[in-house]
Amino acid sequence: MPNSIDLLPLWEAPNQADLLLTHEAIQPFIHRTPVLENASLNAMSGAKLLFKCENFQKIGAFKMRGAASAALRLSPPEREKGLATHSSGNHAQAVALTAQILGVPAYIVMPHDAPRVKVAAVEGYGATITYCENTPQDRQRTLDAVVAKTGAAFIHPFNDYGVIAGQATAAMELIADTKAVLDVVMAPVGGGGLLSGTALATRYFSLQAETWGAEPRNVDDAARSLASGQIESNVSNQTVADGLRTNLGDKTFAIIHKRVPRILVVSEREIIAAMRHVWERMKIIIEPSCAVPLAAVLRYPELFAGKTVGIILTGGNVDVDALPF
């Protein structure tokens, strides 16, 4: 493994130097993804939209950044025993590929009804899969058993300062690679790893931009958490944006509460329409969760008129046999 920078565990929210070191350290694990602009979408929104294309990232999503950042903070003896997580989504692939690059085992807990393509992708990175029932309780029980048996280190999908520092690097690159001065940086919010990291990166590296979140109305726990000042839960998980169903964690909530002034909510119809606009106009493949910030820009044009808006396109892992159009 060609990495030569030692990253230490983070006991509090990463500072500016932490983010710079993180970005340097995870280079062997990530692509520098392009920032794209599209004339049609600019015209449609009345804003200047700059898309950071993490759908082109390794494993097809930004999650690679956080997984690598967290894994590199383990001591070598910890790392040797392997990485473990529960996820049926992009985080599972990110942990699996990170372990493969590090040359250590990966143990992934997935529900037995996870989509075949996602199982195949994780297996393709050489991870060992343990199946569980599709309930939070059984998922955690199964993961605990795997960790107890193997000694592997659990990489939380979002509520971990190492993960947050990794996710922050997408916005760092967006800011560095954008000639225009950004007014707003937008990210979707599920567990809040990306949004909290984006808020820190924007605070540290942008001249003036604010960080705003965007969320499906059907799982609007983060918007409600921001309003109430405490972590709220979702009663439903019915959204096409399957990456955004999770509630916030205490670490991500604390950062978001302090640094994110606004979380916009959008309908399912608006998410699907925005996803389709990106496919048809930009000719790039994004997953539904990824379309939520653009949906918000198009839903609330008065907030964005004339602004320069960076948008993190989070991922492109979609089952082309089951499209929501």
Next chain:
Amino acid sequence: MPNSIDLLPLWEAPNQADLLLTHEAIQPFIHRTPVLENASLNAMSGAKLLFKCENFQKIGAFKMRGAASAALRLSPPEREKGLATHSSGNHAQAVALTAQILGVPAYIVMPHDAPRVKVAAVEGYGATITYCENTPQDRQRTLDAVVAKTGAAFIHPFNDYGVIAGQATAAMELIADTKAVLDVVMAPVGGGGLLSGTALATRYFSLQAETWGAEPRNVDDAARSLASGQIESNVSNQTVADGLRTNLGDKTFAIIHKRVPRILVVSEREIIAAMRHVWERMKIIIEPSCAVPLAAVLRYPELFAGKTVGIILTGGNVDVDALPF
């Protein structure tokens, strides 16, 4: 219109200087599209594949290059009367947008059963549409009537040296933007405008690359034409690669016969599988016609093993409601 280079009509196949001038002249009409590489597809093919992404081109396809090149070769009085063509595909959009940029009228003849999205796209560029029956005879009759009435200049979709010179500029950029020395440049072949232009550009600007074509087996007229030494026709037009149904023209055939040593044919199943690989691995949207060269690379690995292969990804205009997967 910001163009300052006069292009003259071409009475024979464009030479090296013609291509350089053409590329300079059409700058206001085109994007410089990126060249992308994908580790999964390299591994899958055993070759180094460099994809020139004309799916990101204006109007979503390389056809913009040829239409602009042909239109700029008209004298100003000719141009004033407008541009005309028959097409229900990317060439129609290319002529319409070229006319819009030039500030002249566009007249497009389309079959009355053309897909709604394609009609809307052409109308979106301000073109006047005249509908015809979906037969070659009525299409030509209707176009002749439009040209007689308006005095507009007919821009042929492929059998025109101006168009060929324009299409050549995609391969010129591919060669210029690629650090590796290319062994082969691949393009799909329908009427042969792109393949003949690519062959010229590769001959003039590449150190050693050959140009190879790729074609659906169901409409393999170009492969048969190369074998027989004369222009052959298709008996069927049953292919998912709807941009490649046309036969060669005399101008495109002459260049291809001289400059293209090999045209590979692939099945419908192989085309659809290759399209899906690009969607899933590269996270970019390509249309079926565009997947034909990659299908050939994967079908005939022995021809490509260890080679560096440039592939023109021709376009991304696909109806996401009617995918072939």
